[in-house]
Amino acid sequence: MTSASFRVRVRNGPAVAHYPPGASLGPRVLPCFEFVWMLDGRATWEHIPDGAEPARVPLRPGLLLLSRPDLRERYLWDPDHACSHAYVSFYADGADDYGRWPTTQPFTEPLTGLCRYLLWLAGVDSAAASARTATVLGWLLDVFLDGPLGDQAEAALPEHVLRLADHVRAAWRGGPARPLSLEEMAAAARVSPGHLARLFRERFGVGPVAAVELIRLARAATLLQRSTLTIGAVAGACGFVSPFHFSRRFRVGYGVAPRAYRAFPSQDPLDPVRRAGLAPLARQLLVDDV
Known part of the structure; x- marks a missing residue:
């Protein structure tokens, strides 16, 4: 029962x-x-x-x-x-x-x-x-x-990842969702860069820099769907150095250019994040700090 x-x-x-x-x-x-x-x-x-x-x-x-x-x-x-x-x-x-x-x-x-x-x-x-x-x-x-x-065990992030998430939230608060270097993230997590990279690849299948970029792209996809900001403004808000660089990285993650995604927003912004197994970390960075 x-x-x-x-x-x-x-x-x-x-x-x-x-x-x-x-x-x-x-x-x-x-x-x-x-x-x-x-x-x-x-x-x-x-x-x-x-x-x-x-x-x-x-x-x-x-x-x-x-x-x-x-x-x-x-x-x-x-x-x-x-x-x-x-x-x-x-x-x-x-x-x-x-x-x-x-x-x-x-x-x-x-x-x-x-x-x-x-x-x-x-x-x-x-x-x-x-x-x-x-x-x-x-x-x-x-x-x-x-x-x-969902998988409760998956949702329980290790302590070093939670420390990293705290640092990323603080870095993004009130400004662009800037990229973080592996060295900066490792210092925040209190482990070596090599150890942090291994931990991320074992748990998520991607390194920490790629993981955080995919979450930045999810933030950008939400802005594309739910704002009238220009592509350049979305790129800047999500820490990409230029609209061209943003468009290239967005196409890798979402399969279409930002302008096409905005015109036909049928995909959930978090779909690529979920497919990569990053939903628990994305929740820390995109939801828990609101």
């Missing part, structure tokens, strides 16, 4: 609970499901099976917990500091195989955004907000169980 096979009904929440140091909850047995995520401080969640030692899960900000019906559970909040968590309890009509469901998931998008939206909806007093809460909670459960669309 998939997460789309049942209907979600809200029982209590979304809301936030605040605790003084050393507070606890339980043991208790829930009649329903409950999402819990720490906002501040730490805690320990215990699942207490009959006649067995408790199974303990450390809770911290950045982790989403799903408790479920019939579990005997207990929460032990931070003994030394005040803490808080958000929660929402709910029924999932038709769910009969939840014993195999995961207990925790790290906060990645879109889990983070959905939880924030649930808390925002909690402050809206209307029937429409209540209906939307159930809908969003269903989305949250679906992503928690089945993961976001």
